[in-house]
Amino acid sequence: MTETIGSIIILAGAFFLFSAGVGLLRMPDTYTRIQAGTKASTLGNILVLAGLGFHHPDWALKLLVIAAFVLLTNPLSSHALSRAAHAIGVPLAPSTVVDALAERNRARAEEKRSS
Amino acid sequence: MYNPVAACIMTASSQSVRPFRSGWPVSPVEEESQRAPNALPGGLAALWLLLLVLWIVFNASAAPAILLVGVLAAGVIAWIFTTRSAVWSDVRLTPLRLYHFLCYAGVFLVEMVKANLGMLRYVYAPRIDIHPGIVRIDLRLSSPIGRLALANSIALTPGSLVMDIDDDALFIHWLDVRTTDAELATEMIAGAFDKHLGKVFG
Structure with missing residues (x-):
């Protein structure tokens, strides 16, 4: 019985991971793709780990620690990727409304030139 | 008699506000x-x-x-x-801080599930109709670990991703920009976490 519940939870997690993949293909630009990859995959990972916990109850604490590390590292990598992409000038999607980061960089360049 | 709540308030008020420099801590x-x-x-x-x-x-x-x-x-x-x-010096174990940390964890879990479901809605929409953008929001926390926790939470919540950090501002890539006003955006993106994290890390 618990194995069935575990399997269903793992299946739900796999669905979220699949959606992350679909999001990577469908989103318009780098940044929105990173977003799709970060968001849908965190819950996917955690559900898969939770499902494993039903199959092997003695792993529960270790799985919890793994889930915590996923939560800590997933945003970090997405942050580093998007920051690097913006720094080398990867274009934003045409539907983008505002880019405060570029404005700040322009303002900084102005300051440097005038001083 | 030892009163943990009063002690916590006293340590909180006697804590000098350290200037935070971007880069390596003090x-x-x-x-x-x-x-x-x-x-x-x-x-x-x-x-x-x-x-x-x-x-x-x-x-x-x-x-x-x-x-x-x-x-x-x-x-x-x-x-x-x-x-x-000096990063760890803001971390102290007191009952009040523990309580606010648990509140934060609860808020975070709810927001994370919401973010994942929201992402599903975008991904499976017949036509992806979004208006992404990078907005600037105010950063009210001063402790490095508090800032890290806030940035991580923002990255895992509905349609927002931290891209860069200044002394007192975060630059957020927002999947669907609803306002460009800094005050409003701060409230919408960080409001839920700010309150509790401020109490946890000072």
């Missing part, structure tokens, strides 16, 4: 001069406990020998990290 030399001699480095107990719990979980046993090695190793590592870096 050097240990500067920190040393402000600290009372013989006092344990701030955050030592918290880090020690955290490492010890991790050690026990990884070993899946609390036999005396394993426990002894864990206590020693965790103590040495915690000592090195708390004396070499």
